[in-house]
Amino acid sequence: MELFNLSLIWAFIIGFGVIMYVLMDGFDLGVGILFPFAPTETDRDTMMNTVAPVWDGNETWLVLGGAGLLAAFPLVYSIILPALYIGVFLMLAGLIFRGVAFEFRFKARTSRYLWNWAFAGGSTIAAFAQGAVVGAYIQGFETTNGAYSGGALDWLTPFTVLTGLGLLAGYALLGSTWLIMKTEGRLQEWAYRITTPLLIAVLVIFAIISVWTPFVDDMVRERWFDHITMIWVLPALTLLCAFQIWRSVRNRFEGMPFVATMGLFITTYLGLIVSRWPYVVPPEYTLWDAASAYESQLFLLLGLLFVIPIVLTYTAWTYWVFRGKVRAGEGYH
Amino acid sequence: MELDPLILSRIQFAFVVSFHAIFPVFSIGLASFIAVLEGLAFKTGNPLWEKLSAFWTKVFAVVFGMGVVSGIVMSFQFGTNWSNFSQASANFLGPMLSYEVITAFFLEAAFLGVLLFGRHKVPAGVHLFAAIMVAVGTFISSFWILSANSWMHTPAGVELRDGVFHVTSWSQAIFNPSFPYRFAHMVVASFLTGGFVVAGVSAWYLLRGREVEANRKALSMCLWMLLFLAPTQAVIGDLHGLNTMEHQPVKVAAMEGNWETSRNVPLLLFAIPDQENQTNRFEIGIPNLASFILTHEWDGEVPGLNEVAVEEQPPVGVVFWSFRVMVGLGLLMIAFALAGLLLRRNGAYYQKRWFLQGLRFMSITPFIAVIAGWFVTEIGRSPWLVYGMMNQAEALTPSLTGGMALFTLIGYVVVYGLVFSAGVYYLLRVLYVGLEDEDEGEHESDRPARPLSAAHVPFEIEHGQGDVSHAKPANEGGH
Numbered sequence: 001m002e003l004f005n006l007s008l009i010w011a012f013i014i015g016f017g018v019i020m021y022v023l024m025d026g027f028d029l030g031v032g033i034l035f036p037f038a039p040t041e042t043d044r045d046t047m048m049n050t051v052a053p054v055w056d057g058n059e060t061w062l063v064l065g066g067a068g069l070l071a072a073f074p075l076v077y078s079i080i081l082p083a084l085y086i087g088v089f090l091m092l093a094g095l096i097f098r099g100v101a102f103e104f105r106f107k108a109r110t111s112r113y114l115w116n117w118a119f120a121g122g123s124t125i126a127a128f129a130q131g132a133v134v135g136a137y138i139q140g141f142e143t144t145n146g147a148y149s150g151g152a153l154d155w156l157t158p159f160t161v162l163t164g165l166g167l168l169a170g171y172a173l174l175g176s177t178w179l180i181m182k183t184e185g186r187l188q189e190w191a192y193r194i195t196t197p198l199l200i201a202v203l204v205i206f207a208i209i210s211v212w213t214p215f216v217d218d219m220v221r222e223r224w225f226d227h228i229t230m231i232w233v234l235p236a237l238t239l240l241c242a243f244q245i246w247r248s249v250r251n252r253f254e255g256m257p258f259v260a261t262m263g264l265f266i267t268t269y270l271g272l273i274v275s276r277w278p279y280v281v282p283p284e285y286t287l288w289d290a291a292s293a294y295e296s297q298l299f300l301l302l303g304l305l306f307v308i309p310i311v312l313t314y315t316a317w318t319y320w321v322f323r324g325k326v327r328a329g330e331g332y333h
Numbered sequence: 334m335e336l337d338p339l340i341l342s343r344i345q346f347a348f349v350v351s352f353h354a355i356f357p358v359f360s361i362g363l364a365s366f367i368a369v370l371e372g373l374a375f376k377t378g379n380p381l382w383e384k385l386s387a388f389w390t391k392v393f394a395v396v397f398g399m400g401v402v403s404g405i406v407m408s409f410q411f412g413t414n415w416s417n418f419s420q421a422s423a424n425f426l427g428p429m430l431s432y433e434v435i436t437a438f439f440l441e442a443a444f445l446g447v448l449l450f451g452r453h454k455v456p457a458g459v460h461l462f463a464a465i466m467v468a469v470g471t472f473i474s475s476f477w478i479l480s481a482n483s484w485m486h487t488p489a490g491v492e493l494r495d496g497v498f499h500v501t502s503w504s505q506a507i508f509n510p511s512f513p514y515r516f517a518h519m520v521v522a523s524f525l526t527g528g529f530v531v532a533g534v535s536a537w538y539l540l541r542g543r544e545v546e547a548n549r550k551a552l553s554m555c556l557w558m559l560l561f562l563a564p565t566q567a568v569i570g571d572l573h574g575l576n577t578m579e580h581q582p583v584k585v586a587a588m589e590g591n592w593e594t595s596r597n598v599p600l601l602l603f604a605i606p607d608q609e610n611q612t613n614r615f616e617i618g619i620p621n622l623a624s625f626i627l628t629h630e631w632d633g634e635v636p637g638l639n640e641v642a643v644e645e646q647p648p649v650g651v652v653f654w655s656f657r658v659m660v661g662l663g664l665l666m667i668a669f670a671l672a673g674l675l676l677r678r679n680g681a682y683y684q685k686r687w688f689l690q691g692l693r694f695m696s697i698t699p700f701i702a703v704i705a706g707w708f709v710t711e712i713g714r715s716p717w718l719v720y721g722m723m724n725q726a727e728a729l730t731p732s733l734t735g736g737m738a739l740f741t742l743i744g745y746v747v748v749y750g751l752v753f754s755a756g757v758y759y760l761l762r763v764l765y766v767g768l769e770d771e772d773e774g775e776h777e778s779d780r781p782a783r784p785l786s787a788a789h790v791p792f793e794i795e796h797g798q799g800d801v802s803h804a805k806p807a808n809e810g811g812h
Contacts, residue, residue, distance in 0.1 A: 028602075053446075056442070059405075060434070063405060063408060064431070064434045065407050067408060068427075068431055070423050070427040070430060071423065071428050074419060075420060077423070078396060078412060078420040078423075078730075079410065079416070080412075081416060081419075082730040082732050083732070085413050085733070085741070086737065089411075089740075089744055089745075092405065092409060093744060096405070096752055097748070100398075104755060104759065107759070123558070147416065147420075147731045148416070148561075148611060148730075148731070149731065149732055152736070162789075192395065223530050237718060292423050292424050292427060293424045293497075293500070295499070296424040296500060299428050299500075299503060303428075303431075303435065303436075304435060307435040307439070308435070314443050318446075
């Protein structure tokens with residue numbers, strides 16, 4: 001007998017894990033995307049130092065998301081990964097180069113420019129690939145008997161290129177507002193300067209995506225226009241967040257632009273979930289279709305409920321240890 | 334020519350796993366060595382222990398970083414190339430992999446920072462605790478992974494319903510029949526790897542007369558451990574072999590190159606298995622020894638490859654020779670461990686150049702032995718993925734084409750090649766600079782607070798500059 005609807009709990013956990021990953025790795029990927037445009041090499045050092053102590057903890061959420069998905073919703077894992085085969089490879093290659101660059105760039109002298117490129121290129125490719133995944137998810141997947149049956153590059157369409165660029169711009173915005181919060185002087189001034197153009201880019205791309213989406217998928221169109229009386233709240237909140245970013249940059253607030261950008265991401269994310277709920281492998285499978293066995297979901301949940309609070313505590317503690325401004329020529333130690 | 338996605342995916346997975354495996358086996362052993370050094374430093378207060386620990390922690394940081402980077406790829410490969418397997422086995426493997434992330438990854442992440450950057454910043458006891466926790470984390474990690482892997486060899490506690498495995502007993506599935514042997518074999522292999530690398534590097538420093546006192550201590554410790562563990566590994570290997578004969582007799586038949594089930598089977602030292610004709614060419618063997626080793630009776634019956642159809646046999650040649658490479662290197666390790674004991678009187682092993690030179694070359698052997706052993710057990714399972722229940726062809730992603738598999742195979746080879754070259758090159762630089770690297774304060778500012786950063790050695794070889802001023806030109810280096 002099933003006492004709880006475990007699949008629903010798991011959908012919440014995975015959904016939470018995904019947004020944790022997007023927000024946390026989002027800003028450090030964003031710093032990588034902005035890397036080549038930084039005013040000076042010293043500023044690049046500082047930029048890297050702002051994220052160095054926390055980036056690999058952030059990426060652990062991706063691994064947890066992958067493993068959790070396999071445990072709780074194996075069908076999602078076994079359809080979406082083959083469907084995005086080439087994209088997943090590009091993302092992993094990007095993350096590898098970027099991860100190694102973190103460690104070797106500070107040791108390199110004459111070859112430093114190579115590690116700069118590895119860091120910026122890896123971050124950009126990984127961010128773009130993740131954005132394309134979002135687009136592919138809205139598009140839906142071709143399946144036969146619970147397995148992906150489309151082609152290798154079905155995921156790559158003009159629509160997914162646009163969502164890829166959208167997330168790229170979004171992460172860059174998270175990165176620039178993070179830098180506003182974590183740096184000062186010339187670098188902070190630069191971050192202030194680029195935030196508004198980035199915000200405009202994000203809004204323009206989001207607007208095109210919003211207009212385009214109903215044409216990509218009928219189900220989304222019906223969902224949107226049948227429930228318009230309730231769904232308008234989310235785009236309204238998104239715009240409110242955007243206004244808040246613009247206003248707080250104008251007023252030279254330091255923390256608020258980052259907080260408001262996170263708000264922008266959360267409302268957009270909720271909008272995405274609302275558009276597709278409860279389909280996890282659209283257009284065919286709901287989260288209940290994709291669920292693993294009840295005993296398996298329960299077995300892992302018991303451990304997770306015990307460990308996740310400890311993990312969150314540790315994560316918060318790390319951010320507390322490395323709080324405050326990062327200055328040029330000064331690491332955390 | 335038609336590209337076969339099955340073969341290409343197998344090559345890809347073998348490549349990624351083999352490549353990845355060498356880092357954890359080293360870091361597991363090294364983590365425990367560091368914990369012991371920290372314990373000695375804490376107890377005795379002798380600065381030599383601290384110096385050794387600080388140096389080997391740098392090496393650990395690089396190796397651990399490489400292991401993490403190469404490991405991320407593997408969890409995604411289940412989904413990309415083996416999606417039918419993922420879907421079928423998710424009820425068991427999903428929780429196993431997730432438990433690894435939440436119990437081991439986060440523990441290691443939490444305490445690695447303290448181990449790398451906390452010396453003299455946190456109380457000595459806390460630093461020692463961090464070193465122990467990192468070591469414990471590596472064991473927890475290998476516990477889950479080897480349980481999952483062993484289950485694929487000796488599946489238990491599950492039943493197959495509509496093509497999906499359902500767990501009927503978690504304890505039977507986790508502690509499946511081959512798990513204790515595989516886990517013990519792997520843990521000891523990790524200690525042997527750590528031991529021989531530390532011994533080899535220490536021997537190299539002694540040959541060059543660098544930091545003699547500290548390196549003698551390290552070498553002596555390693556040789557005591559190896560003296561105990563190298564023969565132990567042979568015993569565990571033997572027990573593991575008996576377990577394999579019970580559950581995967583065909584694998585043992587391939588290891589022995591034994592084509593027909595029979596008594597009085599010789600131990601083949603050399604043979605060229607000919608799978609097409611189901612026989613061996615040029616056999617050289619010791620009469621009855623295989624029967625004795627496997628059944629502990631001189632005329633015991635040994636299973637042969639003829640127990641199963643030809644299509645269900647693993648590639649015999651690879652398994653046969655990988656097994657001989659592993660065992661041969663194992664015997665060589667025992668020989669060096671015993672030589673260390675014989676030379677111990679009057680500390681002769683600090684001076685005998687042949688012995689120190691030999692140890693230098695021995696430092697590479699555990700890696701080869703581990704990969705060979707991995708080949709034996711994994712290729713020996715072929716064509717099964719979950720032994721007797723699901724074969725490799727059934728496990729493959731249905732939509733995968735040969736072209737896609739080839740594209741990513743080349744991609745991973747290129748990416749890993751670049752990253753691996755950079756990592757190994759850097760590791761050799763760290764070893765080259767050695768224990769004398771004390772002036773760390775100089776570059777405090779530009780180090781990010783993460784794993785590899787603990788090793789504070791510049792990437793390029795430079796002369797007369799900064800913290801490598803005492804390093805000798807590269808062409809004198811033995812590595």
